Amino acid sequence: MRYETERTRRRGQADTATDTLARGLGLFSIALGIAEIAAPRALARALGMKGQEGLIAGYGVREIATGIGILASKDPTPWIWGRVAGDALDLATLATALEGNNPKKENVGIAMAAVLGATALDVYCAQTLSRESPHPLPPLQDYSDRSGFPRGVEQAHGAASDFAVPSDFRTPEALRPYTQPEAPRHPQPSM
Amino acid sequence: MKALVWHGTTDIRCDSVPDPEIEQPRDAIIKVTSCAICGSDLHLYNHFMPGMKSGDIMGHETMGEVVEVGAEAKGKLKVGDRVVIPFTIICGECEQCKRGNFSVCERTNRNGNIAAKAFGHTTAGLFGYTHLTGGYPGGQAEYLRVPFADATHIKVPNGIPDEKLLFLSDIFPTGWQAAVQCDIQPTDTVAIWGCGPVGQMTIRSAVLLGAKQVIAIDRIPERLAMAEAGGAITINIDEDSVIERLNELTNGKGPEKCIDAVGMEAHATATIDSMYDRVKQATMMETDRPHVLREMAYVCRPAGTLSIPGVYGGLLDKIPFGAIMNKGLTIRTGQTHVNRWTDDLLRRIEEGQIDPSFVITHTVSLEEGPDMYKVFRDKQDGCIKVVIKP
Ligand SMILES: NC(=O)c1ccc[n+]([C@@H]2O[C@H](COP(=O)([O-])OP(=O)(O)OC[C@H]3O[C@@H](n4cnc5c(N)ncnc54)[C@H](O)[C@@H]3O)[C@@H](O)[C@H]2O)c1
Ligand SMILES: [Zn+2]
Ligand SMILES: [Zn+2]
Numbered sequence: 103m104r105y106e107t108e109r110t111r112r113r114g115q116a117d118t119a120t121d122t123l124a125r126g127l128g129l130f131s132i133a134l135g136i137a138e139i140a141a142p143r144a145l146a147r148a149l150g151m152k153g154q155e156g157l158i159a160g161y162g163v164r165e166i167a168t169g170i171g172i173l174a175s176k177d178p179t180p181w182i183w184g185r186v187a188g189d190a191l192d193l194a195t196l197a198t199a200l201e202g203n204n205p206k207k208e209n210v211g212i213a214m215a216a217v218l219g220a221t222a223l224d225v226y227c228a229q230t231l232s233r234e235s236p237h238p239l240p241p242l243q244d245y246s247d248r249s250g251f252p253r254g255v256e257q258a259h260g261a262a263s264d265f266a267v268p269s270d271f272r273t274p275e276a277l278r279p280y281t282q283p284e285a286p287r288h289p290q291p292s293m
Numbered sequence: 294m295k296a297l298v299w300h301g302t303t304d305i306r307c308d309s310v311p312d313p314e315i316e317q318p319r320d321a322i323i324k325v326t327s328c329a330i331c332g333s334d335l336h337l338y339n340h341f342m343p344g345m346k347s348g349d350i351m352g353h354e355t356m357g358e359v360v361e362v363g364a365e366a367k368g369k370l371k372v373g374d375r376v377v378i379p380f381t382i383i384c385g386e387c388e389q390c391k392r393g394n395f396s397v398c399e400r401t402n403r404n405g406n407i408a409a410k411a412f413g414h415t416t417a418g419l420f421g422y423t424h425l426t427g428g429y430p431g432g433q434a435e436y437l438r439v440p441f442a443d444a445t446h447i448k449v450p451n452g453i454p455d456e457k458l459l460f461l462s463d464i465f466p467t468g469w470q471a472a473v474q475c476d477i478q479p480t481d482t483v484a485i486w487g488c489g490p491v492g493q494m495t496i497r498s499a500v501l502l503g504a505k506q507v508i509a510i511d512r513i514p515e516r517l518a519m520a521e522a523g524g525a526i527t528i529n530i531d532e533d534s535v536i537e538r539l540n541e542l543t544n545g546k547g548p549e550k551c552i553d554a555v556g557m558e559a560h561a562t563a564t565i566d567s568m569y570d571r572v573k574q575a576t577m578m579e580t581d582r583p584h585v586l587r588e589m590a591y592v593c594r595p596a597g598t599l600s601i602p603g604v605y606g607g608l609l610d611k612i613p614f615g616a617i618m619n620k621g622l623t624i625r626t627g628q629t630h631v632n633r634w635t636d637d638l639l640r641r642i643e644e645g646q647i648d649p650s651f652v653i654t655h656t657v658s659l660e661e662g663p664d665m666y667k668v669f670r671d672k673q674d675g676c677i678k679v680v681i682k683p
Contacts, residue, residue: 255500262502271473273598273623
C-alpha cells in the first residue's frame with residue numbers, strides 16, 4: 103500500500119520511499135501516543151519521573167494528534183515538522199530527569215538516545231518533503247485525443263442502443279424513470 | 294519458458310519455468326502473443342488478496358495461437374486457431390454456465406471447497422488469481438495451459454491487430470457489464486468512480502449505451518484527460534468535493550446510476566472515514582477500504598443502482614446500509630461473465646463502434662514486466678494500461 107498525497111503523487115521511486123517513511127512516522131506517533139496514554143505510570147516509574155504522569159499522558163495526546171495529521175492530511179510536511187518540534191520538547195523534558203539524584207538516569211539516557219534517533223529521521227523526512235514543489239505538475243502525457251471511438255464521441259453516443267439488456271439485468275419496472283424524454287445527442291450536463 | 298512469477302508482496306520476477314503440458318483431455322495449450330497487466334493483478338502484487346503462493350504464475354488477460362489440443366477439446370478448437378482467453382474458466386455445462394453466469398461456474402474451481410468456506414459457495418476458476426479460485430497458472434508467460442478449453446475461449450478472426458482484441462479477455466466486457474448492470478436509460482446520469490483501465494471501458498460502454506450524462510471521478514490528470522476524451526465530465530477528488538459536484542451536475546438529485554471501478558484499495562482522501570480504514574487495516578481488523586462504496590450509497594438518487602465491478606476480498610466496515618435500504622437502492626456486482634458479452638462486443642469492434650486499444654500506454658517484453666508492475670501501480674510515466682509481448 104502506498105502513501106500518496108496530492109503533491110507527492112508524481113515524485114519518482116526514491117520519493118515513494120519518503121512517503122513511506124512519513125507514513126511510518128505517522129503510525130509510530132500513534133503507537134507511541136497510545137502507549138503514553140495507556141501506561142503513564144509505568145513509563146514515569148521507568149524514567150524516575152514520578153508525579154509527571156499527567157504530562158506524559160498529555161504528550162501521548164499530542165503524539166496521536168500528530169500521527170493522525172500525518173496520515174490524513176493532503177500534505178504531511180507541516181505535521182512532520184510538528185514532530186520535530188515535539189521531539190525537542192520530549193528531549194527537554196527528559197533532560198530535566200537527568201538532574202538531581204534520579205536512580206533511573208541510565209533509562210533516561212536510553213530514552214533520549216531513542217528520541218534523538220527518531221529526531222534524525224523526522225528532520226530528514228521533513229527536509230526532503232519541504233524541498234518539493236508545492237504545485238501539482240501538469241499531466242505527464244497528453245491523452246486528450248484518445249476517445250476510443252473511431253467515429254468520434256458524438257456518433258458513439260447511443261450507438262449500442264440496439265443492445266437488449268438481458269431480463270436478469272433489467273431494472274424492476276417500478277424503479278424505472280416515470281417519463282422518458284428525448285435523449286440529447288451526446289453526454290452533457292443537465293443544467 | 295519465461296513467465297512472470299509471484300514470490301511475495303511486491304516481488305514479481307521474470308523466471309524460467311517448465312513449459313505447460315496437456316493435463317486433462319479438455320485442455321489446450323496456447324502460445325501467448327499478447328497479455329496485459331490488470332488492476333486486479335495489483336491487488337495480488339500489493340498482497341491485499343490472500344491465497345497466493347510463492348511460485349504462482351501471474352496474468353489473466355491473454356490471447357494467442359492454439360498449439361496443442363487435448364482429445365476432448367478437438368471438436369471446438371484446432372491447432373492454429375487464434376483465440377482470446379477469458380479470465381474466467383468455464384465448463385459451459387453447469388447450471389450457472391447455462392444461465393450465462395459464467396463467473397460463478399460450479400465446476401472449474403478445483404479448490405471449490407476452500408472457496409465455499411470463504412464465500413459460502415464456489416465461484417469459477419480464474420487464471421493467475423489465488424488458490425481460492427483454483428490456483429491456475431496465469432498467462433503472463435510464453436505459453437498458457439487453458440483448462441476446459443473447449444468452452445474457455447473466444448475465437449477471433451485474423452486481420453485485426455491483437456491490441457484491438459486483447460481486452461475482450463477482461464476489461465472491455467467488465468466495463469460493459471458494469472454499465473449493463475445499470476440498465477442505462479436515456480435520462481440517466483451515470484457516475485463512475487475510478488478512471489483506470491476498467492473505468493475507461495465503463496465510460497465508453499455507458500456512452501455507447503446512451504447515458505444522458507457520464508461523470509468520471511479520479512485524481513490522476515492523465516486518466517481524467519482520457520476520460521474526458523471518451524465523452525465524460527470529470528471530477529478530480531483532490532480538487533473538488535465529489536458529493537457536492539455530483540449534486541450540482543444533477544440539479545441536487547444525485548446520479549441515478551453509480552459505478553465503483555476502484556475496488557478495495559481506494560485512495561485515502563482527507564476524510565475521517567479514510568483515516569478510520571487505514572487504522573483498522575493496519576491493525577488487521579478490516580481487510581478492504583470501502584470509501585468509494587460509502588460515497589456512492591450516500592450520493593446515489595433514491596431507487597437508483599450501485600454497480601460494483603471493483604474487486605473486494607473480505608470484510609467491509611461502516612457500510613451505510615441504512616441509506617441503501619431506505620433509498621431502495623439496487624446493488625449489482627460480480628466478476629464478469631466474460632463470454633456472455635464477447636460475441637456482441639467483438640461485432641462492435643469489427644464494425645468500428647469502438648477501438649479498445651485506446652487505453653494502451655505501454656508495450657513491453659516479459660523481462661520488463663516486473664518493473665512495469667511498479668510503474669502501473671504508482672501511475673508513473675502516464676501509465677494506464679500495460680501490454681506485454683512475450
Ligand atoms: N469485476 C471484474 O470482473 C473485474 C475485472 C477487472 C478488474 N476489476 C477490478 O476493477 C478495479 C479497477 O481496475 P483497474 O484495472 O482499472 O485498476 P487501477 O488500479 O488502474 O484503477 C483504479 C483507479 O481508481 C482511482 N481511485 C482510487 N481511489 C479513488 C477514489 N477514492 N475515488 C475515485 N477514484 C479513485 C485510482 O486513481 C485509479 O486510477 C480493480 O479493483 C480491479 O480488481 C474487476
Ligand atoms: Zn483483470
Ligand atoms: Zn460451468
